[in-house]
Amino acid sequence: MFGLRMLGRDCGIKLRKDGFEQGGGMVDVNLVNPFINATLNVLGTMASVKTEAGKPYLKKDNVARGDVTGVIGITGEANGTISVTFDEGSILKIVSNMFGEEMRELNDEVEDAVGELTNMISGQARMELEEKGKLFHAAIPSVITGKNHKIVHITKGPQIAIPFTTEGGSFTIEVCLDN
Secondary structure, X not given: OOOHHHHHHHOOOEEOOOOEEEOOEEEOHHHHHHHHHXXXXXXXHHHOOOOEEOOOEEEOOOEOOOOEEEEEEEEEOOEEEEEEEEOHHHHHHHHHHHHXXXXXXXXXXXXXXXXXXXXXXXXXXXXXXXXXXXXXXXXXXXXXXXXXXXXXXXXXXXEEEEEEEOOOOEEEEEEEEEO
């Protein structure tokens, strides 16, 4: 199973007993891994898209690494935001698979699908976390589009970014939580 614990040494984030520490911030890997698992599962199940996770890294700016982002706020064991940013090629392939028809451009339907995918990833991750005794609540997702748009996370916790590749392109999930 893919997770941050396996890659912690390689991504410039120090492994601590309970998680990762970078620049004074601490992230519990047990809170991040369910979002990775949910991403792989949701895209595989809903869109029949095979995804491959890359090396996690600490993101230090607010510039999105793609063309359309779903962002959702969460509260509970930790507070923060989760975002999923897709480049145009990856989201068009994913949504085309979901809808059973070729999508050729970013439009309202694609943006709605990004919001729904973000919601499904959050929901599935929160279910996994609840099974571990960690309760989270989520807000309604927001969708941001445009080249070089910004993602402003609501907390000051470290931004752990995990890049993924698909047949159609790439996307990145970001988990930013305060403990």
